[in-house]
Amino acid sequence: MSDAIALIAEPDQALRHSMKQVLLRAGYEVFEIANALQLDVCLRAIPLLVAPSALLVLGAKLADHLTRSISAVASKRARLGLADLQLVLTYQHGSLPGEPPLARDACRIAGLLEAPFDLGELHAIGLRCRTMLVADGSRNASA
Numbered sequence: 001m002s003d004a005i006a007l008i009a010e011p012d013q014a015l016r017h018s019m020k021q022v023l024l025r026a027g028y029e030v031f032e033i034a035n036a037l038q039l040d041v042c043l044r045a046i047p048l049l050v051a052p053s054a055l056l057v058l059g060a061k062l063a064d065h066l067t068r069s070i071s072a073v074a075s076k077r078a079r080l081g082l083a084d085l086q087l088v089l090t091y092q093h094g095s096l097p098g099e100p101p102l103a104r105d106a107c108r109i110a111g112l113l114e115a116p117f118d119l120g121e122l123h124a125i126g127l128r129c130r131t132m133l134v135a136d137g138s139r140n141a142s143a
Helices: 013-025 036-042 046-050 060-065 067-079 119-136
Strands: 004-009 029-033 053-059 086-091 108-114
Touching: 004 013, 004 036, 004 046, 013 029, 013 053, 013 119, 029 036, 036 060, 046 067, 053 060, 053 067, 053 119, 060 067, 060 086, 086 119, 108 119
Parallel strands: 004 029, 004 053, 053 086, 086 108
Antiparallel strands: none
16 A cells, blocks of 8 residues: 555546546555545545545535545544645636635645646645655644
């Protein structure tokens, strides 16, 4: 198992594949998810719960529908003393009103990407999340 896991939940297969390639280059073991049902199942998977670094790249609407499941994962990771769950939200122009729904929970909003976004920005966020973990190595290394 990798020390860094990324889950990408995006219905557009081409975009999902491009994001996967970017995060593979940033050193993540990447899992692609096409819909909310698959994401809900993957959020319960052991690798996500125990990996030293975990990054979720989700559409903001999808994240909003699965707030409880995402919060449960973040809480389990916190109880195990692992680094905070990192979250990158993607959204369409104007579709992210106010504060992201998970901003107050145990996960950390590592980035907001408004479509169409530059994949280089996703790469930079991924590297930054991994670098923070390596630099500190403790829970809340990204805080």
